[in-house]
Amino acid sequence: MRAGGMGEEAQEAARLKDLLPASWRMETQVSPRAEHPAAIASTPLLPWQRTCRVSLNFKKWVQFAPVQRELLFLREVAWRQQTRWLQVGPLQGVLGFGALVAIVEGTQVDLTGIAGGALLVLVAGNQLWRRQRSVAMEFAADQEAIAVARKRGYTEAAAVQALLSALEEAWRLEGRRGPSFTEATRMQALRAQLGGETPPIGTATVWE
Incomplete structure (x- = not known):
C-alpha cells in the first residue's frame, strides 16, 4: 500500500477495523491525520464521547510491516477500551x-x-x-491486543514479536531520540514473554 491514495487509506482502515471484536468495532472510527507526529494516535472513550477516533499518519504508518500495523492498531484500541471512563469500578x-x-x-x-x-x-x-496512565494498565492493553490477535490467527509468539518489533521501530520513525520509559518497560516485558529471543520480524511464524 502506498501512502497518499484515499482509496488505499480507506481499504487499510476497513482492514484494520475487521480485526476488532464486534463491540470494539462499533465504537472505533479510523481516519487519516497527516500532520500528527505519531504514526497512530487516538481519543479516549468518555461518557459524552462514546467513539474512539483512531488517527493514522499514513506516510509513517505504511513504513511498518503489515503484522506490525495490525498489532499496533489492536493495542491502541485495547488501551482505550482498558481505560474507558464508564467501566464499573x-x-x-x-x-x-x-x-x-x-x-x-x-x-x-x-x-x-x-x-x-x-x-x-x-x-x-x-x-x-x-x-x-499506569504501567500496569499499559501491560494489560498489550496482553489484550495479543489475545485478540490470537483469535485472528496469530500464534502468541508471533503476536508478541510483531508488537515488540513495532515498538522498537516506532520511536525511530517518529524522530525521537529513544523510547519513553513506559515503552522501554513494555518492550522489556514483551522480550521476557518471548523468553528473551527476538527473531527478525520477517522470520516470525504469523499464522497457526
Missing part, C-alpha cells in the same frame, strides 16, 4: 457519588456539602486519571 462509584452529593447539596445551597462532593469528585477523578 470503585473509583467510578466514588466519582459518581461525589457528583451526586454536589448536585443534591447544590439544590439545597449547602456550601459544605457542595465542597465535600466536589472534593470527592476531584480525588476520585485524579486517581482514575493516574491509574489509566
Whole structure:
C-alpha cells in the first residue's frame, strides 16, 4: 500500500477495523491525520464521547510491516477500551457519588456539602486519571491486543514479536531520540514473554 491514495487509506482502515471484536468495532472510527507526529494516535472513550477516533499518519504508518500495523492498531484500541471512563469500578462509584452529593447539596445551597462532593469528585477523578496512565494498565492493553490477535490467527509468539518489533521501530520513525520509559518497560516485558529471543520480524511464524 502506498501512502497518499484515499482509496488505499480507506481499504487499510476497513482492514484494520475487521480485526476488532464486534463491540470494539462499533465504537472505533479510523481516519487519516497527516500532520500528527505519531504514526497512530487516538481519543479516549468518555461518557459524552462514546467513539474512539483512531488517527493514522499514513506516510509513517505504511513504513511498518503489515503484522506490525495490525498489532499496533489492536493495542491502541485495547488501551482505550482498558481505560474507558464508564467501566464499573470503585473509583467510578466514588466519582459518581461525589457528583451526586454536589448536585443534591447544590439544590439545597449547602456550601459544605457542595465542597465535600466536589472534593470527592476531584480525588476520585485524579486517581482514575493516574491509574489509566499506569504501567500496569499499559501491560494489560498489550496482553489484550495479543489475545485478540490470537483469535485472528496469530500464534502468541508471533503476536508478541510483531508488537515488540513495532515498538522498537516506532520511536525511530517518529524522530525521537529513544523510547519513553513506559515503552522501554513494555518492550522489556514483551522480550521476557518471548523468553528473551527476538527473531527478525520477517522470520516470525504469523499464522497457526
